[in-house]
Amino acid sequence: MNNNIVINSTNINNTTSNESSTTSNEILVLYYSKDGSTKKLANLIARGINSIPSITARIRTVPNVSAVCEQIAPTIPDEGAPYATHKDLRECIGLALGSPVRFGNMSSSVKYFLDGTTDEWLAGSLVGKPASVFTSSASLHGGQEACLLSMIIPLLHHGMVIVGIPYTESALMNTTSGGTPYGVTHWAGINNENEISDNEKQLAIAQGKLLATTALNLWRSNQQ
Numbered sequence: 001m002n003n004n005i006v007i008n009s010t011n012i013n014n015t016t017s018n019e020s021s022t023t024s025n026e027i028l029v030l031y032y033s034k035d036g037s038t039k040k041l042a043n044l045i046a047r048g049i050n051s052i053p054s055i056t057a058r059i060r061t062v063p064n065v066s067a068v069c070e071q072i073a074p075t076i077p078d079e080g081a082p083y084a085t086h087k088d089l090r091e092c093i094g095l096a097l098g099s100p101v102r103f104g105n106m107s108s109s110v111k112y113f114l115d116g117t118t119d120e121w122l123a124g125s126l127v128g129k130p131a132s133v134f135t136s137s138a139s140l141h142g143g144q145e146a147c148l149l150s151m152i153i154p155l156l157h158h159g160m161v162i163v164g165i166p167y168t169e170s171a172l173m174n175t176t177s178g179g180t181p182y183g184v185t186h187w188a189g190i191n192n193e194n195e196i197s198d199n200e201k202q203l204a205i206a207q208g209k210l211l212a213t214t215a216l217n218l219w220r221s222n223q224q
C-alpha cells in the first residue's frame with residue numbers, strides 16, 4: 001500500500017489557477033482500447049508506477065467517439081476504468097497516454113479528449129509534468145512508432161516532458177515483438193491473438209517505473 005502525500009500545485013508548475021491544482025501523488029494512466037490490447041499495456045504500466053513508493057496510478061479511459069455529433073455516452077462506463085476528466089489531467093503529477101494504432105495515428109477517441117484540453121493549455125496546467133506514451137497494433141510494422149509520435153506532439157504543445165524507454169532496458173534490444181524507445185508497444189496480431197510477450201511486459205513495467213521516478217524527482221526538485 002502506498003503512503004499518499006499531497007503535492008501543492010505551486011510546487012509543480014507555475015500556474016496560479018486553483019482550477020489547475022496538482023493535489024495528489026498520482027500519475028494518470030489514460031487510454032482508449034476497443035479490443036483490450038492497449039488496456040493490457042495500461043495495466044502493466046500502472047503496475048510499474050505502483051511499484052514506486054508514494055506514487056499511485058490513476059487509471060482512466062475515454063469513450064468511443066460517435067459519428068452522431070454530441071451523442072452522449074453514460075457518465076460512468078458499464079465496466080472497466082472510469083472515464084477521464086480534465087480534472088484528472090490537472091491533479092496528476094504525470095501522464096501515461098495510450099491508444100491503439102489507427103492508420104499509423106492515434107485513435108479519434110484519444111484525439112477528441114486531447115482536443116478538449118484548451119483550458120489546460122491556456123493555464124499551463126501540464127507544463128513541466130512528465131508524460132509517456134504506449135500503443136498496440138495488429139501488424140508489427142503497421143505504424144506503432146508513428147502513432148506514438150502522434151501522441152507526443154500535443155503533449156509537447158502542453159509543455160510536458162517526454163519520458164521514453166532507454167536502451168539500458170535489455171528487452172528493448174532483444175524483443176522480437178513490440179517495444180520501442182519512444183514508448184512500449186504490443187504486437188497484437190490481426191485477430192488480437194498475441195499475448196503480451198515477456199519483453200513487452202518488462203518494457204511496460206520499466207516505462208511505468210521510469211515515469212513515476214521522473215515525476216517524483218521533478219516534484220522534489222520543485223521543492224528546493
Ligand SMILES: Cc1cc2nc3c(=O)[nH]c(=O)nc-3n(C[C@H](O)[C@H](O)[C@H](O)COP(=O)(O)O)c2cc1C
Pocket residue numbers: 032033034035036037038039100101102103104105136137138139140141142143188189192
Ligand atoms: C480503423 C482502424 C485502423 C487501424 N489501423 C492500423 C494500422 O495502421 N496498423 C496496424 O498495425 N493496425 C491497425 N489497426 C488494428 C489495431 O491497431 C489493433 O487491433 C490494436 O491492437 C487494437 O488495440 P485494442 O485491443 O486496444 O483496441 C487498426 C484498426 C482499426 C479499427
